[in-house]
Amino acid sequence: MTLHSAPTEQxxxxxxxxxxxxxxFARRLAADGWHLVLVARDADRLAEVxxxxxxHHGREVEIISTDLSTDDGCAVVEGRLAGGTPIDLLVNNAGISLNxxxxxxxxxxxxxxxxxxxxxVMRLTLAALRTMTERRRGAVINVSSVAGFGAVMPGSTYSASKAWVTNFSESVGQSTRSFGVRVMALCPGYTRTEFHERAGINMSKTPEWxxxxADDVVDEALRDLRKGKPVSVPAWRYKFAVAGLRHAPRRLLHAVARGTRGRIGREER
Incomplete structure (x- = not known):
């Protein structure tokens, strides 16, 4: 599979x-020649994308409006991954945090x-890999987070969920490589999206730097996927941050993290 210029059937x-x-991801992949299957809860916004x-790009686009936090919602997308025109790239991006x-x-x-x-993430990855490994082509990008490398958000379970996504992706990726299928965890830092606003988290104190x-995150993710990296951490400043999270003494990490929500983004009360 090439991610530079996708054949029209991908x-x-x-x-x-x-x-x-x-x-x-949808914009970039469409511009690169990929046909799309787009999944989210909001049918009207899906139709706009x-x-x-x-x-703009003449791509074929299917939309699936469903809630992936439910068993029925997952089952709908699992069915699409298992049948119909084959899926060559799965991007598991849907996720939430709590305020x-x-x-x-x-x-x-x-x-x-x-x-x-x-x-x-587990269910859709499994459904996708069953067909990808049979065809011996394909890739999965599971969107994780820099937060998953350490308990840097006191009281938050978001970072624990993302630690699972990163570890899961690395582990599964080792088993699929021999089938010509890549699995990569994408671990961005703070990214300009609606994510924090939807969660009701006040990010006004987060420094601009x-x-x-989001477009830069996607560019680096696709470059790292082409290189076969199991984990992608966009931007050098976050690569350094991850190195610190991995190697800093736990007592020091906890001391630094203790006031994180107050300095960077406290929850709304």
Whole structure:
């Protein structure tokens, strides 16, 4: 599979495709010649993204409006991955964070986070890899986060869910490489999207230099996928941050992280 100039028969399925990194993947892949299957809950916004890809790039676009935090929603997308025109690239981008720390959260909210950030990623990756390994071609990008490399958000379970996504992707990728199929975890830092706003998290104190552009994140992700990297961390500043998170003494890491929400982005109360 080439990601420089995709043959016209290649198709990518992107979840969480109506905004942010998911929408940036849809735009970039359509511009590169990929046909698309776009998945999100908001049917109207899906139709807008699909219309752009059709009108500007002449791509074929299917839309699936469904909630991946539910079993039924996952089953719909699993069915598409298993049947119909084959999917050559799966981008698992859909995910959520919560605006309350664990001690003030609810079991229902935490379960929904795990269903979307972990359970849906596992189910869709498995469905995609079954056909990709049979065909001996394809790739999966699971959107994780720099936050997954350390407990840098006191009281948040988001980073724990993303640690799972990164570890899962690396592990599964080792087993699929011999079939000619790549699995990569994409681990961006703070990215200009609707993600924090939708979660009700106030990011007004986050320094400007920490923000990434979604289009730049996608560009680097596709470059790293072509290179066969199991983990992609866009931007040198976040590569350095990940090195620190991996190797810093835990006591130091916890001391630095203790006031993270107050300095960078505290939850709305």
């Amino acid at each position: 198709r990518a399925l992107v979840t969480g495709a109506t905004a942010g990194i998911g929408a940036a 699909a219309a752009e890809a059709r009108e 309350k720390p664990f001690l003030r959260s609810s079991a229902e909210a935490e379960a929904r986070l795990l269903r979307l950030n972990v359970h849906a 920490m923000w990434l552009r």
